[in-house]
Amino acid sequence: xxxxxxxxxxxxxxxxxxxxxxxxxxxxxxxxxxxxxxxxxxxxxxxxxxxxxxxxxxxxxxxxxxxxxxxxxxxxxxxxxxxxxxxxxxxxxxxxxxxxxxxxxxxxxxxxxxxxxxxxxxxxxxxxxxxxxxxxxxxxxxxxxxxxxxxxxxxxxxxxxxxxxxxxxxxxxxxxxxxxxxxxxxxxxxxxxxxxxxxxxxxxxxxxxxxxxxxxxxxxxxxxxxxxxxxxxxxxxxxxxxxxxxxxxxxxxxxxxxxxxxxxxxxxxxxxxxxxxxxxxxxxxxxxxxxxx
Numbered sequence: 117x118x119x120x121x122x123x124x125x126x127x128x129x130x131x132x133x134x135x136x137x138x139x140x141x142x143x144x145x146x147x148x149x150x151x152x153x154x155x156x157x158x159x160x161x162x163x164x165x166x167x168x169x170x171x172x173x174x175x176x177x178x179x180x181x182x183x184x185x186x187x188x189x190x191x192x193x194x195x196x197x198x199x200x201x202x203x204x205x206x207x208x209x210x211x212x213x214x215x216x217x218x219x220x221x222x223x224x225x226x227x228x229x230x231x232x233x234x235x236x237x238x239x240x241x242x243x244x245x246x247x248x249x250x251x252x253x254x255x256x257x258x259x260x261x262x263x264x265x266x267x268x269x270x271x272x273x274x275x276x277x278x279x280x281x282x283x284x285x286x287x288x289x290x291x292x293x294x295x296x297x298x299x300x301x302x303x304x305x306x307x308x309x310x311x312x313x314x315x316x317x318x319x320x321x322x323x324x325x326x327x328x329x330x331x332x333x334x335x336x337x338x339x340x341x342x343x344x345x346x347x348x349x350x351x352x353x354x355x356x357x358x359x360x361x362x363x364x365x366x367x368x369x370x371x372x373x374x375x376x377x378x379x380x381x382x383x384x385x386x387x388x389x390x391x392x393x394x395x396x397x398x399x400x401x402x403x404x405x406x407x408x409x
Contacts, residue, residue, distance in 0.1 A: 120144045120152045120161035126245030126267030132196045132290035133165040149179055153186045156293060164188065164293045170198070171287045172225050179291075180342055180354055183311075183383055190309050190384025192292035200226050200280040201265050203248050203273030208257040210276045217241045217250065218262035226262055226280040236260075248273055289389075298386055306360040307337065307388040310370075312377040313344060313352050321376065322353075328372045329357060332365045360385050 119141045121129035130143050144161050146152045155161040166182075169175045183190075200222055204213060216230070217239035223230065230238060239259075241247040247261035252271040260276065261268070268275050314321045329336055335358040344350040359366040361382065374380050 117163060118142045118144050118161045120146050120155035120164045122146050122149050122152050122166070123243040124245045124249060126248060126264070126270040127243060128196060128198060128245075128264055128288060129165050129167060129290065130245075131264060131266055132167075132194050132288075133163075133292075135196065136165070136192055136194050136290075136292050137163065149182060153182055153188060153293075156188050156295060157186060159295070162294065163191070166291050166293065167288050168291050169289045170221065170225070171285055171289075172281070172283060173221055175340055177342065180340060181345075183291075183293075183354075184342075184352065184381075188293040188295060189297045190291050190386055191294045191298045192386045193307070193389045194290045194292070195287045195389050196290060198225070198281060198286045198288050199265060199278065200244075200262050200286075201268050201275045202260050202277040202280060203251065203263055203268030203271075204260040204276055205251060205255065205257040206272065206274045208260075208274065208276075212257055213260050213276075215239055215259040216262060217247045217259060219244045219247070222262050225282060225286055228282045229277075229280045245270075292386075293384075297384065305358060305388045305390060306385055307356060307358055308361060308366070308385040309354065309356050309383040310373075310380060311352055311354050311383060312373065312380040313350070314377055316350065316378075318376075324376050325353075325373065328369050328376070332369050334359050334366060334369055354383075358388065 117137060119133045119137060121127060121133050121143060123129055124145050133141060133143055146155060149166060152164040152166060156164040166179050167176050168179050213236060215237045218241055220240045222244050223238060244263040245267040248263040248267040248271045251259060251261050251273055262280060337356040337358060340354040341351045344352050361367050361370055
């Protein structure tokens with residue numbers, strides 16, 4: 117199976133892809149998120165893997181917008197524990213470092229570590245794995261990269277520090293997308309993702325919408341608003357809930373929902389990844405940025 121992801125080999129998205137589909141999957145790097153969607157829509161990849169939100173820095177809004185406009189379906193999810201390491205030239209030491217580079221998201225997730233080391237000049241880079249590869253390509257002993265351990269090892273870097281992220285509860289949720297919906301599944305908890313446009317100028321309309329699910333004891337996992345590109349200062353709402361439209365109560369809720377919204381679309385129904393909640397309970401508190409020495 118050919119799987120598209122954004123970044124280069126070693127990116128967290130590639131790690132998520134292999135976690136979901138196994139090591140036998142053939143990973144296909146893309147420069148942008150748009151190219152991941154293109155690859156899936158045009159049949160150059162069977163699946164695509166996309167980050168949708170991080171537990172520390174929030175949602176990746178670009179991918180929410182792309183899900184709305186592209187002809188793909190959500191088939192799965194994975195909550196991946198994000199551990200950032202500091203990788204450098206194999207013959208360097210932490211004392212020699214003058215610069216550190218990484219993707220802006222990773223830099224934001226390691227803000228406390230960077231504040232503790234103000235002598236390090238921060239250089240934003242297009243990708244965490246790309247930052248790791250750039251150290252190998254430049255053979256620069258004074259620059260380090262913040263990346264995942266897999267990328268650091270893949271590009272032959274020495275890991276000088278581990279667990280740079282501000283908190284151990286640093287997870288990114290990745291979505292698996294494909295051209296056709298997932299076949300109905302009865303085993304294990306299922307999650308569904310929808311997007312809808314509420315009716316305008318209706319007092320209490322959002323309360324009425326949420327009540328559609330509350331009345332049927334359907335667990336709402338997340339709601340996210342995004343500007344409606346078709347109407348200034350109107351909003352679309354993305355909603356994740358536990359349940360499958362094949363269930364009668366969910367089917368009734370969605371029928372009821374369509375009576376109180378202008379438009380609605382089911383983005384996908386897929387097995388819920390529940391492992392993150394157990395992991396979060398095990399990894400409370402901040403990490404320490406420990407040395408690898």
